[in-house]
Amino acid sequence: MKVPHITSGIISICLGGLFYYLTLDFPKLNTADTGAAFLPRIYCGLLILFGIILLIQGIRDHSKNEESSQTVRYALISMVIVLAYILVIPYIGFYVSTALTIFSLLFFSKVRKAVTLVSVPLGAVLFVFLVFEKLLKVSIPMGSLFL
Amino acid sequence: MSLLMEGIVNILHWDVLLFLTFGTLLGIIIGSLPGLTSTMGVALMLPLTFGMDAVTGILLLIGVYFGSVYGGSLTAILINTPGTPASAATVIDGYPLTQKGKAQKALTVSTLSCAIGGLVSVIVLILVAPQLANFALKFSAPESFALALFGLSIVSSIAGDSLVKGLMAGTLGLLIASIGLDPIGGFPRFTFGMSELSSGINFIPIMIGLFAASEAFKSMEDIFTENKVKVTIDKVKLKWLEFKGLIGTILRSAGIGTFTGMVPGAGADIAAFVAYNEAKRFAKNKEEFGKGDLRGVAAPEAAGNSVTGGAMIPLLTLGIPGDAVTAVLLGALMVQGLQPGPMLFESNGPIVYTLFVGMLLANVLLLVFGLLGIRLFTKVLLIPQTILTPLILMLCVVGAYSLGNNYFDIVVMFIAGVVGYFFKRFKIPASPVILGLILGPMLESNFRRALVMSQGDLSIFYTRPITVVLLVIAVITLFTPLFSKKLFKKS
Amino acid sequence: MKKSMKCIGLFIVSVLMLAIAGCGNDKSENASDSAGSGDKTDFPSKAITMISPTSAGGGTDATARALAADVEKHLGQSIGVVNKPGGSGSVGMTEGANAKPDGYTVTMVIAELTMLEHMGVSTLNQDQMKAVAMINLDPAALTVPADAPYDTLEEFIDYAKEHPGELQVGNAGTGSIWHVAAESLAKNADIELNHVPFEGAAPAVTALVGGHVDAVTVSPAEVKTQLDAGNLKTLAIMSDKRSDIIPDVPTFTEAGLESETIATWRGITVPNDTPDEIVTILQDAFLKAADEEGFKKFMSSNGLGIELKKADEFNAFMDENYDYYKEMFAELGLGNK
Missing domain, CATH: 3.40.190.150 (Bordetella uptake gene, domain 1)
Incomplete structure (x- = not known):
């Protein structure tokens, strides 16, 4: 657990530092309470403190890093697919983009049965249409291209 | 008693029963879908009740309310996706149980705990509501601050293996919660000029991302590695002896939930976390908590559902809505010409007792639907991971969006999902973040409001009995693990 | 095999990316609504x-x-x-x-x-x-507990003058309309009030019923339940005409204090x-x-x-x-x- 400790420790310290810096221009209103910056500064201080402890723990740790990082790329690719999905929703709408994304994800995870590749995306879209849009009256984004 | 009998007679009309059943079922569906909250479910059904008579309309809403609190735990246990905030604490032990193949048992415990918790709280409501109501009024800013601090102190018991990482995650949650308009001065903090951020980041998209999306990313990875986790479903039923061991936990949690429900501004999410902590505190054998302990499911479930009856106490006796759901119910009651408050019981006694009987019945319906549905619900686990994972990711997106019809929430959910994935890799627990997000606003606004009220005098925090008691419990809770467990624990 | 999958995945992603680029000229962040180009006449x-x-x-x-x-x-x-x-x-x-x-x-x-x-x-x-x-x-309504020692706006102002800064007035958040109402009351009557912000009007009313603040300046709708229950009383409303909801309550002007409609x-x-x-x-x-x-x-x-x-x-x-x-x-x- 050496690398994760050090990484999360450093991120925690940086995050605490950055937010502390941002609190510097918070105004102190003339009221009885502690002001806008007081508690966020405490939180930042704590983040820095815990970050330092984690960092020390990480440096002292000499155990082997047992976690293989080989598989991360599969998770990263799926994140990219979902990111693309989210980015196109405003343009091509929820239904088309969802069907495309589910299809891509299925294909990506080595599903080759034509029945599955067609029925799962369509079934999912139908489910959202019936439950969310019709039953629960959620307004599902249609996309600017179809307006 | 005669009023209660009259209530039973009033409820035995087919249309009342039909709508109560419909409401409960709809509530379970709404609750199990991430992003759709109890408040939203009740608000969506509200206009429908305008045309109904008082009892039918209100009981429809109550069915939706009770059902949705229960429904959230189904997805929490089965696919690590809390359907409502109330189930955020249930995932800690619920999902590990599913991974061990004990999904049926976990769902049985969850259903039983929910129903018992709900029944206990309604019975408390019927018997001693007026006496308890005034206690709720004693909660002012310093008491609420102390309660929030107590809630936060349980971070040490949900931190998992590394206390430091748990505390760090909790603090991160608090910091994220401070984004947006500062609750006392109205100054926009950390908003970078974005109006979406000025009212703060809603914690539900973060919860969906941290728990559900991150798990989905992780399973995309598992699909490619050979060490595929094959989820099994043991057909082993819950044994009477096991259930007997849980009764204490369930009743204690029901008490915690009913009490929390009464307190204005504190809801099922807080109650569930507090009950989880107390279950662990009272347990002799703590090792299994976080790895799949039935008590870790029973406690938050019983507490979460017993909040429903508790929240009705100040609503019906004082006309004070303690949270958003009861605020909608208050509106529904008033449209029906029922004015909640001390006079309600005198002027509309029969209706009130019919509602009480309806609430009891709603909990019984939960029990029936829950137990009947378990085998159906667990079928979800039979769906191959390759198919389930894309569907969960889609639900994350549509759930985050439907919360406020806001595209921004989808982006928040996605970021939380990516962060949550790395949390998993780095073995940082996600639940403390949620705890910090839920309690951060309550902590800060009440702390500073108390100081405004006392005009800066700190003695307001140590001269009020309830505040002092809660603060002492908070300190004990936070520091117990420090002494029992080494802070600098090596991995 | 794996590699080709990755290529296909990336291909799909790039197609989706192109789709974004293609519609990049549309500035609307969220186009969820069913608005369309309709004929004006019909x-x-x-x-x-x-x-x-x-x-x-x-x-x-x-x-x-x-x-x-x-x-x-x-x-x-x-x-x-x-x-x-x-x-x-x-x-x-x-x-x-x-x-x-x-x-x-x-x-x-x-x-x-x-x-x-x-x-x-x-x-x-x-x-x-x-x-x-x-x-x-809905105008702001100055509301106090039913057992408060003042029954009119005038008595409230007199009390505030004798106890400067002691009266706690709950509002729905700093900068909210009800905060402005309380500040405007303080300014017009030349009194000193301690403004306590809450997250919305409902918690402020709850605090008033619990006796944790001395008054609120929120709409009649927010206090109606408690008025009917006899827990609270409204002294005056900040409007130029009386409210249909609580017709017995005078306006600020009627009660002797010139005020804007808030x-x-x-x-x-x-x-x-x-x-x-x-x-x-x-x-x-x-x-x-x-x-x-x-x-x-x-x-x-x-x-x-x-x-x-x-x-x-x-x-x-x-x-x-x-x-x-x-x-x-x-x-x-x-x-x-």
Whole structure:
């Protein structure tokens, strides 16, 4: 657990530092309470403190890093697919983009049965249409291209 | 008693029963879908009740309310996706149980705990509501601050293996919660000029991302590695002896939930976390908590559902809505010409007792639907991971969006999902973040409001009995693990 | 095999990316609404979307839904209410202002529209929208516990003068309309009050019932339940005429203190470039609907006041509000420019 400790420790310290810096221009209103910056500064201080402890723990740790990082790329690719999905929703709408994304994800995870590749995306879209849009009256984004 | 009998007679009309059943079922569906909250479910059904008579309309809403609190735990246990905030604490032990193949048992415990918790709280409501109501009024800013601090102190018991990482995650949650308009001065903090951020980041998209999306990313990875986790479903039923061991936990949690429900501004999410902590505190054998302990499911479930009856106490006796759901119910009651408050019981006694009987019945319906549905619900686990994972990711997106019809929430959910994935890799627990997000606003606004009220005098925090008691419990809770467990624990 | 999968995955991603690039010229961040290009003469020819800038369950949401149900009858088309909460209403109202100006997206605007710019939350103001009709107005009502030692506004002011800074007045948040109301009372009566902000009006009223604050300045709707239960009493309302909800309570002026009308209100607007004939059709439909018995009953049972204004009056009203709050916020040192 050496690398994760050090990484999360450093991120925690940086995050605490950055937010502390941002609190510097918070105004102190003339009221009885502690002001806008007081508690966020405490939180930042704590983040820095815990970050330092984690960092020390990480440096002292000499155990082997047992976690293989080989598989991360599969998770990263799926994140990219979902990111693309989210980015196109405003343009091509929820239904088309969802069907495309589910299809891509299925294909990506080595599903080759034509029945599955067609029925799962369509079934999912139908489910959202019936439950969310019709039953629960959620307004599902249609996309600017179809307006 | 005669009023209660009259209530039973009033409820035995087919249309009342039909709508109560419909409401409960709809509530379970709404609750199990991430992003759709109890408040939203009740608000969506509200206009429908305008045309109904008082009892039918209100009981429809109550069915939706009770059902949705229960429904959230189904997805929490089965696919690590809390359907409502109330189930955020249930995932800690619920999902590990599913991974061990004990999904049926976990769902049985969850259903039983929910129903018992709900029944206990309604019975408390019927018997001693007026006496308890005034206690709720004693909660002012310093008491609420102390309660929030107590809630936060349980971070040490949900931190998992590394206390430091748990505390760090909790603090991160608090910091994220401070984004947006500062609750006392109205100054926009950390908003970078974005109006979406000025009212703060809603914690539900973060919860969906941290728990559900991150798990989905992780399973995309598992699909490619050979060490595929094959989820099994043991057909082993819950044994009477096991259930007997849980009764204490369930009743204690029901008490915690009913009490929390009464307190204005504190809801099922807080109650569930507090009950989880107390279950662990009272347990002799703590090792299994976080790895799949039935008590870790029973406690938050019983507490979460017993909040429903508790929240009705100040609503019906004082006309004070303690949270958003009861605020909608208050509106529904008033449209029906029922004015909640001390006079309600005198002027509309029969209706009130019919509602009480309806609430009891709603909990019984939960029990029936829950137990009947378990085998159906667990079928979800039979769906191959390759198919389930894309569907969960889609639900994350549509759930985050439907919360406020806001595209921004989808982006928040996605970021939380990516962060949550790395949390998993780095073995940082996600639940403390949620705890910090839920309690951060309550902590800060009440702390500073108390100081405004006392005009800066700190003695307001140590001269009020309830505040002092809660603060002492908070300190004990936070520091117990420090002494029992080494802070600098090596991995 | 694995590699080819990856290629295909990436290919799909790049296709999706191209799709974004292709529509990059569209600035609208969220195009969820069913607005479309309709023919002006036969407006409305399809369903209308009404944006409610608050979350489901609040008073604004309930008003929007009740109103929509009645307007449908007069327009002959269904109206879907969409909640877009966030940023003191700025998120939803900004989206309403940027929607397609064809009348198929209308927005239920709230008093914050004329305050957001002064609060420093958003640059949105009433000039970025076209008024259709005002529906509701609820003035601030100075409310105290039933057992308080003062029964009139005058006695309240006298008490405050004897105990400067001791009276705690709960409001719905710093910079909220009810905070402005309490500050304006303090200024007009030349008294010193301790302003305690809450997250909305309901928790402030709860604190008042619990005896943790001494008074609140919120709308009659928020205190109606407690007034009826006999826990609270309202001393006066900040309006130029009495409220239908609590007709026995005098206005500030009647009670001896000159005061502006400080009120929350709700109305309907459309994007700026919406053709006038469509605005007129909408205005007539909304005003008729707000006069229906069902809507009136809903409003009065919830303690909400109906105040109808046509488009031009509503526009003038908002401009007046805007100028008043600008002055008020500067004076109070609120806002974050």
